[in-house]
Amino acid sequence: MLEKAARRGPDTRERILELAEAAVLAKGFAATSIEELIAAAGITKSGFFYHFRDKGALAKAMMLRYIEHDKKVLDEIFSRADELNDDPLHGLLVALKLFAETLGNLPEAHPGCLAASFCYQDQLFNQDVRTLNAQSVLRWRERFLERLQAIARRYPPRREIDLEALADMAASNVEGGLILGRLLKDPSILPRQILLYRDLIRAIFQPE
Amino acid sequence: MLEKAARRGPDTRERILELAEAAVLAKGFAATSIEELIAAAGITKSGFFYHFRDKGALAKAMMLRYIEHDKKVLDEIFSRADELNDDPLHGLLVALKLFAETLGNLPEAHPGCLAASFCYQDQLFNQDVRTLNAQSVLRWRERFLERLQAIARRYPPRREIDLEALADMAASNVEGGLILGRLLKDPSILPRQILLYRDLIRAIFQPE
Protein backbone atom coordinates (compact mmCIF):
# COMPACT_ATOMS: atom_id res chain seq x y z
CA MET A 1 0.00 0.00 0.00
CA LEU A 2 3.02 2.24 0.54
CA GLU A 3 3.19 3.12 -3.12
CA LYS A 4 -0.58 3.53 -3.62
CA ALA A 5 0.62 3.46 -7.14
CA ALA A 6 -0.73 3.32 -10.47
CA ARG A 7 -2.25 -0.11 -10.65
CA ARG A 8 -2.26 0.08 -14.37
CA GLY A 9 -2.38 3.55 -15.74
CA PRO A 10 -2.45 6.45 -13.30
CA ASP A 11 -6.15 7.12 -13.08
CA THR A 12 -7.24 5.74 -16.40
CA ARG A 13 -10.78 6.91 -15.86
CA GLU A 14 -9.72 10.52 -15.55
CA ARG A 15 -7.52 10.16 -18.62
CA ILE A 16 -10.46 8.86 -20.64
CA LEU A 17 -12.60 11.78 -19.52
CA GLU A 18 -9.91 14.26 -20.47
CA LEU A 19 -9.48 12.72 -23.92
CA ALA A 20 -13.23 12.52 -24.39
CA GLU A 21 -13.72 16.19 -23.59
CA ALA A 22 -11.15 17.29 -26.15
CA ALA A 23 -12.62 14.99 -28.80
CA VAL A 24 -16.21 16.03 -28.12
CA LEU A 25 -15.33 19.71 -28.32
CA ALA A 26 -13.71 19.05 -31.70
CA LYS A 27 -16.33 16.88 -33.39
CA GLY A 28 -19.26 16.25 -31.13
CA PHE A 29 -20.34 13.37 -28.93
CA ALA A 30 -21.77 11.03 -31.57
CA ALA A 31 -18.65 11.24 -33.72
CA THR A 32 -16.38 10.55 -30.75
CA SER A 33 -15.94 6.79 -30.77
CA ILE A 34 -15.00 4.63 -27.83
CA GLU A 35 -12.51 3.04 -30.17
CA GLU A 36 -10.50 6.22 -30.60
CA LEU A 37 -10.59 7.00 -26.89
CA ILE A 38 -9.17 3.63 -25.87
CA ALA A 39 -6.52 3.85 -28.59
CA ALA A 40 -5.40 7.20 -27.19
CA ALA A 41 -5.67 6.02 -23.58
CA GLY A 42 -3.81 2.80 -24.28
CA ILE A 43 -6.37 0.34 -22.98
CA THR A 44 -8.76 -2.15 -24.58
CA LYS A 45 -12.43 -1.75 -25.19
CA SER A 46 -13.35 -3.92 -22.26
CA GLY A 47 -11.21 -1.68 -20.11
CA PHE A 48 -13.40 1.21 -21.11
CA PHE A 49 -16.55 -0.69 -20.18
CA TYR A 50 -15.11 -1.46 -16.80
CA HIS A 51 -15.12 2.29 -16.07
CA PHE A 52 -18.36 3.23 -17.85
CA ARG A 53 -21.49 1.09 -18.08
CA ASP A 54 -22.17 2.42 -21.57
CA LYS A 55 -21.58 5.52 -23.67
CA GLY A 56 -24.35 7.34 -21.82
CA ALA A 57 -22.49 6.90 -18.56
CA LEU A 58 -19.47 8.51 -20.21
CA ALA A 59 -21.60 11.53 -21.14
CA LYS A 60 -22.86 11.88 -17.58
CA ALA A 61 -19.39 11.58 -16.11
CA MET A 62 -18.11 14.21 -18.54
CA MET A 63 -20.88 16.57 -17.50
CA LEU A 64 -20.21 16.04 -13.79
CA ARG A 65 -16.51 16.64 -14.30
CA TYR A 66 -17.21 19.75 -16.32
CA ILE A 67 -19.58 21.18 -13.72
CA GLU A 68 -17.14 20.56 -10.91
CA HIS A 69 -14.33 22.22 -12.84
CA ASP A 70 -16.51 25.15 -13.75
CA LYS A 71 -17.53 25.69 -10.16
CA LYS A 72 -13.94 25.49 -8.95
CA VAL A 73 -12.70 28.07 -11.43
CA LEU A 74 -15.47 30.54 -10.61
CA ASP A 75 -15.07 30.03 -6.86
CA GLU A 76 -11.40 30.71 -7.07
CA ILE A 77 -11.71 33.81 -9.18
CA PHE A 78 -14.40 35.36 -7.03
CA SER A 79 -12.60 34.59 -3.80
CA ARG A 80 -9.38 36.07 -5.14
CA ALA A 81 -11.28 39.13 -6.32
CA ASP A 82 -12.92 39.66 -2.94
CA GLU A 83 -9.78 39.15 -0.93
CA LEU A 84 -8.74 42.70 -0.30
CA ASN A 85 -11.94 44.70 -0.46
CA ASP A 86 -15.57 44.43 0.32
CA ASP A 87 -17.06 46.68 -2.32
CA PRO A 88 -19.29 44.46 -4.46
CA LEU A 89 -18.78 46.53 -7.62
CA HIS A 90 -15.03 46.63 -7.26
CA GLY A 91 -15.01 42.91 -6.53
CA LEU A 92 -16.96 42.09 -9.67
CA LEU A 93 -14.77 44.30 -11.83
CA VAL A 94 -11.64 42.62 -10.48
CA ALA A 95 -13.20 39.18 -10.97
CA LEU A 96 -14.06 39.93 -14.58
CA LYS A 97 -10.53 41.14 -15.20
CA LEU A 98 -9.10 37.95 -13.71
CA PHE A 99 -11.56 35.95 -15.73
CA ALA A 100 -10.54 37.60 -18.98
CA GLU A 101 -6.91 36.90 -18.19
CA THR A 102 -7.56 33.29 -17.26
CA LEU A 103 -9.52 32.60 -20.42
CA GLY A 104 -7.07 34.54 -22.55
CA ASN A 105 -4.18 32.39 -21.43
CA LEU A 106 -5.70 28.98 -21.97
CA PRO A 107 -3.29 26.58 -23.65
CA GLU A 108 -5.84 25.11 -26.04
CA ALA A 109 -5.98 26.59 -29.50
CA HIS A 110 -9.77 26.74 -29.67
CA PRO A 111 -11.26 26.37 -26.26
CA GLY A 112 -14.90 25.47 -25.99
CA CYS A 113 -17.63 24.81 -23.49
CA LEU A 114 -19.02 21.36 -22.96
CA ALA A 115 -22.40 22.76 -21.93
CA ALA A 116 -22.70 24.49 -25.31
CA SER A 117 -21.55 21.42 -27.19
CA PHE A 118 -24.02 19.18 -25.37
CA CYS A 119 -26.92 21.62 -25.72
CA TYR A 120 -26.58 21.50 -29.50
CA GLN A 121 -26.79 17.70 -29.40
CA ASP A 122 -29.11 17.24 -26.49
CA GLN A 123 -31.29 14.64 -28.18
CA LEU A 124 -28.38 12.25 -27.69
CA PHE A 125 -28.59 12.42 -23.92
CA ASN A 126 -31.04 11.30 -21.31
CA GLN A 127 -32.95 13.62 -18.99
CA ASP A 128 -30.34 13.14 -16.31
CA VAL A 129 -27.56 14.70 -18.36
CA ARG A 130 -29.76 17.48 -19.67
CA THR A 131 -30.77 18.46 -16.16
CA LEU A 132 -27.16 18.57 -15.06
CA ASN A 133 -26.36 20.77 -18.00
CA ALA A 134 -29.11 23.23 -17.12
CA GLN A 135 -27.82 23.39 -13.56
CA SER A 136 -24.43 24.52 -14.70
CA VAL A 137 -25.83 27.65 -16.28
CA LEU A 138 -28.27 28.27 -13.45
CA ARG A 139 -25.32 28.52 -11.12
CA TRP A 140 -23.88 31.30 -13.24
CA ARG A 141 -27.18 33.13 -13.15
CA GLU A 142 -27.50 32.91 -9.39
CA ARG A 143 -23.96 33.91 -8.75
CA PHE A 144 -24.00 36.98 -10.99
CA LEU A 145 -27.51 38.02 -10.05
CA GLU A 146 -26.59 38.05 -6.36
CA ARG A 147 -23.61 40.23 -7.13
CA LEU A 148 -25.51 42.61 -9.33
CA GLN A 149 -28.26 43.04 -6.77
CA ALA A 150 -25.74 43.90 -4.09
CA ILE A 151 -24.10 46.36 -6.45
CA ALA A 152 -27.41 47.93 -7.43
CA ARG A 153 -28.28 48.48 -3.77
CA ARG A 154 -25.07 50.37 -3.16
CA TYR A 155 -24.88 52.09 -6.56
CA PRO A 156 -28.37 52.62 -7.92
CA PRO A 157 -28.02 52.65 -11.72
CA ARG A 158 -28.88 55.80 -13.63
CA ARG A 159 -31.38 53.98 -15.80
CA GLU A 160 -33.64 51.09 -15.07
CA ILE A 161 -32.05 47.82 -16.06
CA ASP A 162 -33.04 44.16 -16.38
CA LEU A 163 -30.71 42.75 -13.76
CA GLU A 164 -31.53 39.13 -14.48
CA ALA A 165 -30.73 39.60 -18.15
CA LEU A 166 -27.53 41.38 -17.19
CA ALA A 167 -26.63 38.42 -14.98
CA ASP A 168 -27.37 35.95 -17.76
CA MET A 169 -25.28 38.07 -20.07
CA ALA A 170 -22.19 36.96 -18.18
CA ALA A 171 -22.65 33.35 -19.26
CA SER A 172 -24.15 34.30 -22.60
CA ASN A 173 -21.21 36.50 -23.40
CA VAL A 174 -18.72 33.76 -22.61
CA GLU A 175 -20.61 31.23 -24.71
CA GLY A 176 -20.89 33.67 -27.59
CA GLY A 177 -17.27 34.73 -27.29
CA LEU A 178 -16.15 31.11 -27.42
CA ILE A 179 -18.16 30.52 -30.56
CA LEU A 180 -16.87 33.61 -32.33
CA GLY A 181 -13.34 32.77 -31.25
CA ARG A 182 -13.69 29.31 -32.75
CA LEU A 183 -15.35 30.45 -35.93
CA LEU A 184 -12.74 33.11 -36.62
CA LYS A 185 -9.89 31.18 -35.02
CA ASP A 186 -9.07 34.24 -33.00
CA PRO A 187 -8.33 33.60 -29.31
CA SER A 188 -8.43 37.31 -28.49
CA ILE A 189 -12.16 37.59 -29.08
CA LEU A 190 -13.27 35.94 -25.84
CA PRO A 191 -11.13 38.03 -23.45
CA ARG A 192 -12.13 41.18 -25.29
CA GLN A 193 -15.79 40.30 -24.94
CA ILE A 194 -15.35 39.79 -21.23
CA LEU A 195 -13.55 43.07 -20.83
CA LEU A 196 -16.28 44.78 -22.80
CA TYR A 197 -18.89 43.28 -20.49
CA ARG A 198 -16.83 44.61 -17.63
CA ASP A 199 -16.73 48.10 -19.14
CA LEU A 200 -20.49 48.02 -19.55
CA ILE A 201 -21.02 46.98 -15.93
CA ARG A 202 -18.82 49.83 -14.85
CA ALA A 203 -20.58 52.32 -17.10
CA ILE A 204 -23.94 51.27 -15.69
CA PHE A 205 -23.12 51.40 -12.01
CA GLN A 206 -20.05 53.49 -11.38
CA PRO A 207 -20.79 57.04 -10.30
CA GLU A 208 -18.94 59.50 -12.52
CA MET B 1 -44.81 22.82 -69.25
CA LEU B 2 -48.02 24.60 -68.28
CA GLU B 3 -48.06 23.02 -64.86
CA LYS B 4 -44.31 23.32 -64.15
CA ALA B 5 -45.40 20.97 -61.48
CA ALA B 6 -43.93 18.88 -58.91
CA ARG B 7 -42.08 16.22 -60.83
CA ARG B 8 -41.99 14.01 -57.83
CA GLY B 9 -42.07 15.89 -54.60
CA PRO B 10 -42.16 19.66 -54.71
CA ASP B 11 -38.51 20.55 -54.37
CA THR B 12 -37.26 17.46 -52.63
CA ARG B 13 -33.81 18.94 -52.23
CA GLU B 14 -35.09 21.87 -50.23
CA ARG B 15 -37.20 19.53 -48.13
CA ILE B 16 -34.15 17.44 -47.30
CA LEU B 17 -32.20 20.54 -46.29
CA GLU B 18 -35.02 21.70 -44.06
CA LEU B 19 -35.28 18.33 -42.34
CA ALA B 20 -31.51 18.10 -42.02
CA GLU B 21 -31.26 21.48 -40.33
CA ALA B 22 -33.84 20.59 -37.71
CA ALA B 23 -32.19 17.23 -37.05
CA VAL B 24 -28.69 18.68 -36.86
CA LEU B 25 -29.77 21.36 -34.41
CA ALA B 26 -31.28 18.65 -32.24
CA LYS B 27 -28.51 16.05 -32.21
CA GLY B 28 -25.59 17.15 -34.31
CA PHE B 29 -24.39 16.35 -37.79
CA ALA B 30 -22.77 12.97 -37.16
CA ALA B 31 -25.85 11.60 -35.43
CA THR B 32 -28.13 12.77 -38.22
CA SER B 33 -28.35 9.82 -40.58
CA ILE B 34 -29.20 9.93 -44.24
CA GLU B 35 -31.55 7.08 -43.45
CA GLU B 36 -33.73 9.16 -41.17
CA LEU B 37 -33.78 12.09 -43.59
CA ILE B 38 -35.02 10.02 -46.51
CA ALA B 39 -37.60 8.33 -44.30
CA ALA B 40 -38.95 11.75 -43.33
CA ALA B 41 -38.69 13.10 -46.87
CA GLY B 42 -40.35 10.04 -48.37
CA ILE B 43 -37.67 9.09 -50.88
CA THR B 44 -35.10 6.31 -51.14
CA LYS B 45 -31.44 6.47 -50.33
CA SER B 46 -30.46 6.67 -53.95
CA GLY B 47 -32.78 9.62 -54.28
CA PHE B 48 -30.73 11.37 -51.66
CA PHE B 49 -27.50 10.66 -53.49
CA TYR B 50 -28.97 12.09 -56.64
CA HIS B 51 -29.20 15.46 -54.86
CA PHE B 52 -25.99 15.27 -52.83
CA ARG B 53 -22.73 13.67 -53.92
CA ASP B 54 -22.05 12.55 -50.36
CA LYS B 55 -22.78 13.60 -46.79
CA GLY B 56 -20.17 16.35 -47.04
CA ALA B 57 -22.07 17.93 -49.89
CA LEU B 58 -25.14 17.98 -47.66
CA ALA B 59 -23.18 19.86 -45.01
CA LYS B 60 -22.02 22.44 -47.52
CA ALA B 61 -25.49 22.92 -48.95
CA MET B 62 -26.87 23.36 -45.43
CA MET B 63 -24.27 26.01 -44.71
CA LEU B 64 -25.01 27.88 -47.94
CA ARG B 65 -28.70 27.81 -47.25
CA TYR B 66 -28.16 29.00 -43.72
CA ILE B 67 -25.93 31.89 -44.81
CA GLU B 68 -28.39 33.02 -47.42
CA HIS B 69 -31.25 32.93 -44.95
CA ASP B 70 -29.21 34.77 -42.35
CA LYS B 71 -28.33 37.51 -44.81
CA LYS B 72 -31.92 37.88 -45.94
CA VAL B 73 -33.25 38.27 -42.42
CA LEU B 74 -30.65 40.86 -41.47
CA ASP B 75 -31.10 42.80 -44.73
CA GLU B 76 -34.79 42.96 -44.22
CA ILE B 77 -34.62 44.08 -40.62
CA PHE B 78 -32.08 46.80 -41.29
CA SER B 79 -33.87 48.10 -44.31
CA ARG B 80 -37.15 48.23 -42.42
CA ALA B 81 -35.42 49.99 -39.55
CA ASP B 82 -33.88 52.61 -41.83
CA GLU B 83 -37.02 53.27 -43.78
CA LEU B 84 -38.28 56.37 -42.09
CA ASN B 85 -35.22 58.03 -40.67
CA ASP B 86 -31.57 58.52 -41.34
CA ASP B 87 -30.19 58.71 -37.84
CA PRO B 88 -27.79 55.75 -37.51
CA LEU B 89 -28.34 55.37 -33.77
CA HIS B 90 -32.10 55.46 -34.07
CA GLY B 91 -31.91 53.02 -36.95
CA LEU B 92 -29.87 50.53 -34.97
CA LEU B 93 -32.14 50.79 -31.96
CA VAL B 94 -35.18 50.11 -34.11
CA ALA B 95 -33.42 47.24 -35.86
CA LEU B 96 -32.54 45.62 -32.54
CA LYS B 97 -36.11 45.94 -31.38
CA LEU B 98 -37.37 44.32 -34.57
CA PHE B 99 -34.77 41.64 -34.18
CA ALA B 100 -35.81 40.84 -30.63
CA GLU B 101 -39.41 40.57 -31.76
CA THR B 102 -38.57 38.37 -34.73
CA LEU B 103 -36.51 35.98 -32.64
CA GLY B 104 -39.02 36.02 -29.82
CA ASN B 105 -41.81 34.88 -32.11
CA LEU B 106 -40.09 31.95 -33.76
CA PRO B 107 -42.32 28.91 -33.98
CA GLU B 108 -39.64 26.41 -33.00
CA ALA B 109 -39.50 25.40 -29.38
CA HIS B 110 -35.73 25.65 -29.08
CA PRO B 111 -34.28 27.61 -31.93
CA GLY B 112 -30.61 27.28 -32.64
CA CYS B 113 -27.89 28.49 -34.94
CA LEU B 114 -26.30 26.22 -37.49
CA ALA B 115 -23.04 28.15 -37.35
CA ALA B 116 -22.77 27.41 -33.63
CA SER B 117 -23.68 23.77 -34.09
CA PHE B 118 -21.13 23.32 -36.85
CA CYS B 119 -18.38 25.16 -35.01
CA TYR B 120 -18.64 22.69 -32.14
CA GLN B 121 -18.20 19.81 -34.60
CA ASP B 122 -15.92 21.42 -37.10
CA GLN B 123 -13.56 18.47 -37.35
CA LEU B 124 -16.31 16.73 -39.28
CA PHE B 125 -16.21 19.23 -42.12
CA ASN B 126 -13.75 20.14 -44.80
CA GLN B 127 -12.03 23.49 -45.13
CA ASP B 128 -14.66 24.64 -47.56
CA VAL B 129 -17.48 24.41 -45.06
CA ARG B 130 -15.42 25.88 -42.25
CA THR B 131 -14.55 28.90 -44.37
CA LEU B 132 -18.19 29.46 -45.24
CA ASN B 133 -19.04 29.30 -41.58
CA ALA B 134 -16.45 31.92 -40.68
CA GLN B 135 -17.83 34.19 -43.37
CA SER B 136 -21.27 34.16 -41.86
CA VAL B 137 -20.02 35.69 -38.62
CA LEU B 138 -17.67 38.09 -40.41
CA ARG B 139 -20.67 39.55 -42.13
CA TRP B 140 -22.24 40.32 -38.78
CA ARG B 141 -19.05 41.98 -37.62
CA GLU B 142 -18.81 44.19 -40.71
CA ARG B 143 -22.41 45.16 -40.65
CA PHE B 144 -22.51 46.15 -37.00
CA LEU B 145 -19.09 47.75 -37.00
CA GLU B 146 -20.08 50.01 -39.88
CA ARG B 147 -23.17 51.04 -37.99
CA LEU B 148 -21.38 51.65 -34.73
CA GLN B 149 -18.71 53.75 -36.41
CA ALA B 150 -21.33 55.93 -38.02
CA ILE B 151 -23.06 56.27 -34.68
CA ALA B 152 -19.83 57.10 -32.86
CA ARG B 153 -19.09 59.86 -35.35
CA ARG B 154 -22.39 61.51 -34.72
CA TYR B 155 -22.62 60.73 -31.00
CA PRO B 156 -19.14 60.51 -29.50
CA PRO B 157 -19.40 58.13 -26.55
CA ARG B 158 -18.68 59.46 -23.08
CA ARG B 159 -16.03 56.83 -22.44
CA GLU B 160 -13.63 55.16 -24.78
CA ILE B 161 -15.01 51.89 -26.09
CA ASP B 162 -13.80 48.90 -28.09
CA LEU B 163 -16.11 49.29 -31.07
CA GLU B 164 -15.05 46.08 -32.76
CA ALA B 165 -15.81 44.10 -29.61
CA LEU B 166 -19.12 45.92 -29.33
CA ALA B 167 -19.89 44.94 -32.93
CA ASP B 168 -18.95 41.30 -32.26
CA MET B 169 -21.11 41.41 -29.18
CA ALA B 170 -24.17 41.52 -31.42
CA ALA B 171 -23.46 38.08 -32.82
CA SER B 172 -21.97 36.82 -29.58
CA ASN B 173 -25.02 37.86 -27.64
CA VAL B 174 -27.35 36.08 -30.03
CA GLU B 175 -25.27 32.91 -29.93
CA GLY B 176 -25.08 33.03 -26.15
CA GLY B 177 -28.76 33.83 -25.80
CA LEU B 178 -29.65 30.86 -27.98
CA ILE B 179 -27.54 28.55 -25.85
CA LEU B 180 -28.99 29.79 -22.57
CA GLY B 181 -32.48 29.59 -24.00
CA ARG B 182 -31.88 25.98 -24.99
CA LEU B 183 -30.23 24.98 -21.75
CA LEU B 184 -32.98 26.47 -19.62
CA LYS B 185 -35.75 25.78 -22.14
CA ASP B 186 -36.79 29.40 -21.81
CA PRO B 187 -37.56 31.15 -25.11
CA SER B 188 -37.71 34.56 -23.43
CA ILE B 189 -33.99 34.63 -22.72
CA LEU B 190 -32.86 35.43 -26.24
CA PRO B 191 -35.16 38.42 -26.85
CA ARG B 192 -34.32 39.79 -23.44
CA GLN B 193 -30.62 39.55 -24.18
CA ILE B 194 -31.10 41.44 -27.41
CA LEU B 195 -33.11 44.14 -25.70
CA LEU B 196 -30.43 44.40 -23.05
CA TYR B 197 -27.78 44.83 -25.73
CA ARG B 198 -29.99 47.53 -27.19
CA ASP B 199 -30.25 49.30 -23.83
CA LEU B 200 -26.49 49.21 -23.48
CA ILE B 201 -25.97 50.68 -26.95
CA ARG B 202 -28.36 53.46 -26.07
CA ALA B 203 -26.70 54.09 -22.73
CA ILE B 204 -23.31 54.35 -24.39
CA PHE B 205 -24.21 56.70 -27.21
CA GLN B 206 -27.42 58.52 -26.47
CA PRO B 207 -26.92 62.00 -25.07
CA GLU B 208 -28.89 62.39 -21.83
Place this chain on the structure above:
DNA sequence: TGTACATCAGTGAACGCGCGTTCACTGATGTAC
Protein backbone atom coordinates in the same frame (compact mmCIF):
# COMPACT_ATOMS: atom_id res chain seq x y z
C1' DT C 1 -47.95 16.24 -85.46
C1' DG C 2 -44.96 12.26 -84.67
C1' DT C 3 -40.78 10.13 -83.50
C1' DA C 4 -35.90 9.79 -81.33
C1' DC C 5 -33.23 11.04 -78.01
C1' DA C 6 -31.71 13.44 -73.62
C1' DT C 7 -32.38 14.75 -69.11
C1' DC C 8 -34.36 14.84 -64.55
C1' DA C 9 -35.56 12.70 -60.44
C1' DG C 10 -35.42 9.25 -58.84
C1' DT C 11 -35.62 3.17 -57.52
C1' DG C 12 -33.66 -1.33 -55.60
C1' DA C 13 -30.27 -4.27 -54.15
C1' DA C 14 -25.94 -5.02 -52.42
C1' DC C 15 -21.43 -3.81 -50.10
C1' DG C 16 -18.17 -3.57 -46.27
C1' DC C 17 -16.77 -1.28 -42.37
C1' DG C 18 -16.95 0.56 -37.79
C1' DC C 19 -19.57 1.11 -34.02
C1' DG C 20 -21.42 0.05 -29.19
C1' DT C 21 -22.11 -3.84 -26.37
C1' DT C 22 -21.60 -8.55 -24.13
C1' DC C 23 -19.36 -12.32 -21.93
C1' DA C 24 -16.13 -15.41 -19.99
C1' DC C 25 -11.84 -14.89 -18.22
C1' DT C 26 -7.21 -13.07 -15.70
C1' DG C 27 -3.40 -11.46 -13.03
C1' DA C 28 -1.98 -8.22 -9.59
C1' DT C 29 -3.07 -6.25 -5.21
C1' DG C 30 -5.62 -6.03 -0.63
C1' DT C 31 -7.86 -8.22 3.50
C1' DA C 32 -9.35 -11.87 7.12
C1' DC C 33 -8.02 -15.29 9.89
Place this chain on the structure above:
DNA sequence: TGTACATCAGTGAACGCGCGTTCACTGATGTAC
Protein backbone atom coordinates in the same frame (compact mmCIF):
# COMPACT_ATOMS: atom_id res chain seq x y z
C1' DT D 1 4.02 -15.31 8.82
C1' DG D 2 1.24 -18.05 5.62
C1' DT D 3 -2.80 -19.24 3.20
C1' DA D 4 -7.68 -18.40 1.16
C1' DC D 5 -10.48 -15.49 -0.72
C1' DA D 6 -12.19 -10.95 -2.68
C1' DT D 7 -11.68 -7.05 -5.33
C1' DC D 8 -9.79 -4.01 -8.76
C1' DA D 9 -8.52 -2.98 -13.31
C1' DG D 10 -8.47 -4.67 -16.71
C1' DT D 11 -7.93 -8.55 -21.51
C1' DG D 12 -9.64 -10.95 -25.89
C1' DA D 13 -12.88 -12.54 -28.93
C1' DA D 14 -17.19 -12.32 -30.86
C1' DC D 15 -21.82 -10.19 -31.99
C1' DG D 16 -25.17 -7.83 -34.91
C1' DC D 17 -26.79 -3.67 -36.54
C1' DG D 18 -26.83 0.63 -38.98
C1' DC D 19 -24.33 3.56 -41.51
C1' DG D 20 -22.50 5.88 -45.90
C1' DT D 21 -21.63 4.67 -50.52
C1' DT D 22 -21.94 2.37 -55.21
C1' DC D 23 -24.01 0.67 -59.33
C1' DA D 24 -27.08 -0.71 -62.82
C1' DC D 25 -31.44 0.55 -63.97
C1' DT D 26 -36.22 3.27 -64.87
C1' DG D 27 -40.16 5.97 -66.00
C1' DA D 28 -41.88 10.55 -66.67
C1' DT D 29 -41.00 14.91 -68.81
C1' DG D 30 -38.59 18.13 -72.18
C1' DT D 31 -36.41 19.18 -76.75
C1' DA D 32 -34.86 18.77 -81.86
C1' DC D 33 -36.13 17.83 -86.17
